[in-house]
Amino acid sequence: MFVQLNERVFLNLNKITRTKIDHVEDGIRVRFYEGQDQVAKSQRFDDVKKAEKWLKKLLKSA
Structure with a gap:
């Protein structure tokens, strides 16, 4: 699942192992x-x- 962080960056949440x-x-x-x-x-x-x-x-929108 991809989410957009800003106008240039998309993040694949399936690969994210942790946030800080x-x-x-x-x-x-x-x-x-x-x-x-x-x-x-x-x-x-x-x-x-x-x-x-x-x-x-951000996580709810995913």
Whole structure:
């Protein structure tokens, strides 16, 4: 199942083994992994709750 992260990136959820909400230099991002390799990351969020809400909405649309 493919979902669109933004206007240029489609993500195959069947291959995603884990997601991680992570604090990085410029804010909070959701990272998507296939095994040990990071394959995509989301836009920047101001807080963890907004990132969680976005991720839940993305997964429901799939």
